[in-house]
C-alpha cells in the first residue's frame with residue numbers, strides 16, 4: 001500500500017516538482033547554527049538537490065556524527081528518518097542501515113573533525129567497502145562545536161583565530177577517498193551553490209560510495225585572515241576543473257555546448273552527467289590522474305573543486321555480498337526461520353551415540 | 354604392564370573417571386582426542402571434553418580433559434585418573450597431576466629414568482614413535498598417525514569396542530577410502546600393541562551404556578550462530594577475536610545452508626567483517642535502527658571498545674544483540690582461558706545512567722534458545738541484549754538436550770507503528786510511554802511519506818523526539834527508561850531453583866557455565882550431609898524470585914568464575930541485598946570451575962561457621 005503526503009496549503013504558483021512536492025517539503029527544523037555558517041548553505045543545497053531529483057523525502061535516510069555539521073540533518077528533509085550517531089562513527093551506522101534496506105537513499109553528513117580526526121578509520125573503511133551512499137563532509141578546518149580547535153584538515157601554516165599556526169600536515173579527504181576506492185569523488189564550496197547542487201545530485205544518483213568534500217567556512221572560528229578555510233581564501237584559490245549538470249532520463253536537453261567542451265557520463269541508473277570542461281585536459285575517469293592533479297595543485301596552494309572522479313560502472317557493497325534484491329528488513333519469518341524440521345535433521349547429525 | 358606401584362592399589366572404575374591428554378599445540382592431536390571422546394559416547398557413555406589451549410598456533414602445551422560420567426555429570430570434576438602424557442615440555446607437572454592409584458600413558462620410545470615417574474601409579478608405555486618411524490616415512494604422517502595410534506592403544510586399554518572407532522573414522526572420511534584405510538591401520542597398530550603388552554582392560558573401563566540418549570554434542574558458539582539464524586538475524590558485523598570468532602563462522606555457514614535463495618543463489622543475510630569492534634556495533638545499531646535484526650559476537654576487549662555505542666543504543670532505544678564469549682583479559686595469553694568476568698562491564702556498559710539486559714545460558718541448548726530469544730527481546734525492549742557465555746561453553750563441545758523450535762511461534766517485532774496506523778491518525782511520539790510499560794513505539798525509516806519520521810539522537814530530546822535540553826524532558830525520559838527496565842524483569846528467562854533433599858538454611862546462586870560443575874558439587878555435598886538449595890540465574894534484571902530465594906536463606910553462596918564476585922556485586926547493588934549474606938565462591942585461574950572446588954569451598958565455609966552437617970544432627 002502506498003500513502004501520499006498531504007499537500008501543503010501554499011500559493012497555487014508555488015513551484016512543485018514532478019511528484020507534486022514543494023521545496024518546503026524538503027526542509028527541516030529551523031537551523032540553530034551561527035548566522036552565515038557555511039553548513040546552512042549546504043543544507044539548502046541538499047534541499048534543492050532532492051527537490052530537483054523528485055526524491056520522495058521519506059525514501060532518504062540521513063545519518064550524521066557529532067559536530068555543528070552533524071546537527072544539520074535536523075534542518076533539512078524533515079520527513080526523512082535521521083540518526084545523529086556518535087562522534088566519528090556515522091559511517092558504520094550508515095553501513096548497517098544500508099545493509100538492512102538497500103532501497104532507501106543514504107545520506108551521510110559529517111564534519112572534518114568527525115571524518116578526518118576521530119573518524120578517519122570508519123571514513124576509510126566505508127569508502128573501500130563501496131557502501132551505496134552520498135557522504136558529505138562539511139569541511140571548515142576546525143572543530144566548530146567545541147569552539148575552534150584545529151581539525152586534521154587544517155592546512156599547514158593556516159592561522160587560528162587566536163593566532164596559533166598549524167604545523168601538522170593536513171588530510172585531504174578527497175585524495176584519500178580516491179586512494180581508498182570511492183567511486184564518485186568531488187570537492188566543492190558551500191559558497192558556490194551552482195557548483196554544489198549538481199554535485200550532490202550526481203552523488204545521490206550514483207551507485208557506490210560518493211564523497212563530496214565541501215569547504216564550508218566557520219564564520220565564528222575560522223573565517224579570518226590567515227585561515228585557508230575562509231570565504232575569501234577559498235574564493236581566491238578555487239581551481240574548478242569542471243562544471244556539472246545532471247540530466248535525468250525524463251529531461252529534455254536544451255543547452256548546447258561547443259564541440260569538445262563536454263564530457264557525457266551515463267550512470268548506472270540512466271542519469272547522465274554532463275561535465276563542462278574548465279581544465280580541458282582533466283579526465284574525471286582517470287583515478288590516478290586525479291590523485292596526481294590534486295597533489296600538484298595542493299603544492300601550489302590551490303583548492304581543486306568539481307567532479308574529480310567518477311566510475312560509472314561501480315558496484316556497491318550489496319553486489320559484493322550478493323544479497324537478495326528484497327531488502328533484508330522486509331524478509332519475513334517464513335523465509336528467515338528454517339523451522340523445526342530442519343532443526344530435527346540438524347539434531348540427528350549432532351547425535352553422538 | 355609396568356606397574357611401579359607397590360603401596361597404592363590401582364584405581365578401579367567403570368564409566369566414571371577423568372582422562373587428560375597433554376599435547377603439543379599444532380601437532381594434530383585435537384582431532385584424535387575428539388575422536389576418542391566420540392568413541393566413548395559411541396559406547397553410550399556421556400563425556401564432557403574440554404580444551405585448555407594456549408594463545409598460540411604451534412608449539413606450546415595444550416591439554417584436553419575428558420570427564421567420563423555414566424551419571425551424566427558434564428562439568429569438570431577436578432583430578433585425573435588417566436594422564437595421556439604426550440608432551441615432554443609439561444611432563445613433570447602432568448605426571449604429578451595423576452591421582453594416587455591412577456594411570457600414566459606415554460610414548461616409551463625414549464627411555465626415561467625411573468626418577469621421572471611415580472611409585473603410586475600404573476605406567477603404560479607404548480613406543481609410539483618407534484612404531485611410526487617403522488611404518489611411515491613422511492614426517493607429517495608420522496605425527497598424525499602417532500595420534501591415531503594412541504587412540505587405538507587407549508581403545509584397547511579401556512575396553513572400548515574397536516568397531517565403534519572404525520565406524521567413526523569411516524564417517525569422518527566418508528568418500529575418501531584411502532584415508533579411511535590408513536587411519537584404521539594406524540588405529541589397529543596401537544590397539545594391537547596394547548592388547549599384546551597389557552592386560553586389557555585396565556582398571557579404568559568403558560562399558561556399554563545408554564547414558565547419552567537423545568542428547569546432541571555441539572559447542573555454544575555454533576549454537577549461538579544457529580540461534581541467530583532461527584531468531585531471524587539478517588545482518589552480522591564482527592571483528593575476529595578468540596573465543597567468539599566461531600559464532601559468526603557458524604552463523605555464516607548455517608546461513609549458506611538455510612538462507613540462500615534457491616532460485617538465484619543470492620544471500621538472505623549479510624555478514625561484514627568490520628575494521629574493529631566500534632564499527633561492528635555501529636553497523637549492528639544502524640541495521641537494527643533500520644528494521645533488520647542484527648548482532649555481533651565479541652569478547653572482553655571488544656566490549657570495552659563498544660562502550661560509547663552501547664550508550665547510544667540504550668538512549669536512542671535501538672535494538673541490538675551482542676554475544677559476549679567471555680575470556681580472561683586483557684592482552685594475549687589468558688584470553689584463551691575462560692572466565693565470567695564481564696558481567697559488570699556489560700550490565701553497566703557506557704557513560705551516563707545506563708543499565709543493560711543480560712542473558713546467561715548454561716549450555717549449547719540454552720545458547721540456541723536464548724540466542725534466538727534475544728532478538729525478540731531486543732525488538733520488544735528496543736535496547737541492546739547481551740548474551741553472556743564464555744570460552745568453556747562457547748568453544749568446547751558439550752552434550753546437551755536436542756534443540757527444539759515451535760513452528761507456531763512468530764517473531765515478536767515489538768512496538769512498531771505501521772504506515773496504516775500512522776495514516777489512520779494514531780498519535781506517534783517516539784519516546785512517549787503510551788502503555789505504561791516504559792516501551793515506546795518506533796517507526797522504521799521509509800514507512801510513511803509525511804508521518805512518523807523522527808531524528809534519533811541520545812538523550813537531548815522530548816517524548817516526540819524533538820530537540821530539547823529541558824530538565825523535565827530529560828527526567829521524563831529517564832523515568833520511562835527505568836520503567837522499561839522493570840518491564841524487562843518479567844521478560845528475561847526466569848531463574849531455575851533446585852531444592853535440596855532436606856530443608857536447608859543455605860543457598861547457592863550460580864549461572865552460565867558453572868552449571869554442570871555445580872550440579873555435581875551439590876551431590877558431592879549432599880553425600881557429606883551438607884544440603885544446599887540452589888538457584889540458577891538466567892537473566893538480568895533479576896526476577897523477584899532471585900530476591901525471594903536469598904531472603905529465604907541465612908546465607909547464600911554466590912558461585913562464579915571471576916575474581917571480584919561480579920554477580921554478587923550486582924545482587925548487592927540491584928537487589929539491595931545485605932553483603933554479609935552473600936558468600937563468595939570464586940574460581941578465576943582461567944580453567945573451568947570444578948565440582949570438587951565448589952563443594953570444597955562450600956564445605957570449608959560451612960565448617961568455619963561451625964555448621965553441623967544435617968546428617969550428624971540427625972544421628973545425635
Ligand SMILES: Cc1ncc(C[n+]2csc(CCOP(=O)(O)OP(=O)(O)O)c2C)c(N)n1
Pocket residue numbers: 066067068069070087110111112113114115138140142143144145146151
Ligand atoms: C567521543 C567524543 N569526543 C569528543 C566529543 C566532543 N566533540 C563534539 S563535536 C567535536 C568536533 C566536531 O568537529 P567537526 O566534525 O569538524 O564539526 P564542526 O562542528 O566543525 O562542524 C568534538 C571534538 C564528542 N562529542 N565525542
Ligand code: SF4
Pocket residue numbers: 032033034036037038039068069140144145217218219220221
Ligand atoms: S561554530 Fe562555526 S561551524 Fe559551528 S555553527 Fe558556528 S559557524 Fe558554523
Ligand SMILES: [Mg+2]
Pocket residue numbers: 067111112113138139140141142143144151
Ligand atoms: Mg569542522
